[in-house]
Amino acid sequence: MNLEKLEKSRGVVFLAKNTDTIDYVKIAKISSEFVEKNLKLSTTIFQPSKDKSTTKKVLIPTQWKNFFRWEAWNQTPYDTTILLDSDYIVLTDNLLKYTKGNFDYRLLRVMATPSGSMESYMGNYLKNHLWATIIVFNKTKKTKMLFDIVRRVESNWKYYSRLFRLDPYCFRNDFAFTIADLILNGYTLCDSHHLPCSVLTIENPIHYMGIIGNFINVKTNKENLVVAKQDLHLLDKEYILSESFLTFKENYFAKIG
């Protein structure tokens, strides 16, 4: 009996592609340090080498390169993978419990902000779409189908955007995974593939992050939060690359050892 095979491998994958203004690879490297410290899992960062976009007719109005997430299934070296956005800062081991048990994949359903749940609508017919910020998956047939459908949605975005009454010029992974999950579950809304947790997202530009006891102080241009230690999704990518965040990281690592 091959005992090595009994223990399934687990790891975290980041997909990072730099834009003209944001160094996503550097952000992913910073995030991977937090992952290795708190989850004790190995991390892998994939950088698409060239623009493999197959949606030739989709105009990209910003530098936000949001493609290639479907590649994660083929690229990941792990049996159980946590696919994260590079701006998701792992400050606890909370994600580990969602890698256990028998499941194909788990997608994030609730994104919370300091003012409550983030309401985000997908077209006129589906509200509260899923979020591709965190995807936990095992390498199974069903998960391969999910990623294949995501690839198909991306390749045929013009069609799917019309089908679901979405903006044809704004492809989002969130929408692609929501559509794929919907299709895979027979066009019914189903909770069995959702992460039963919420993720705190800081939307506003951050001025400062620090540690007060067991809490994290986050000062933005609109609020002064004292947040219990938990994973944070920071939309202010420039702050993650700043000296202030580097100081926070060093202080955080010094505190947790």
Place this chain on the structure above:
Amino acid sequence: MSIETIIEQIKTATDWQTNKRLLRDRTQNDLQLPYSGGLFKITPELIAFLNSWDSEKIYLEDIYENPVEIDRFEFLCQAKEHYQRVMNRWHQEYNELRKIRKV
């Protein structure tokens, strides 16, 4: 009392309620416990049920609406320990948050 002072107090009260709610939300996530291939939210009701049931093997519905076979005594011990740990932490951090509010 000046209007600026009133605004500052309202803002502090708002921040306190927000921070308190964020702490509670974090705690609700922490109460989830994986066991025997399922994922359960540990509640006082679940602990009471496990305590009162008389057979050692039982099937419980988990968060994902799946029936999971449970070793009652083993799961009860884990559930109680987990609940105690999470609630202790919540209580401790709640008190710490109250002190921070006054800074």
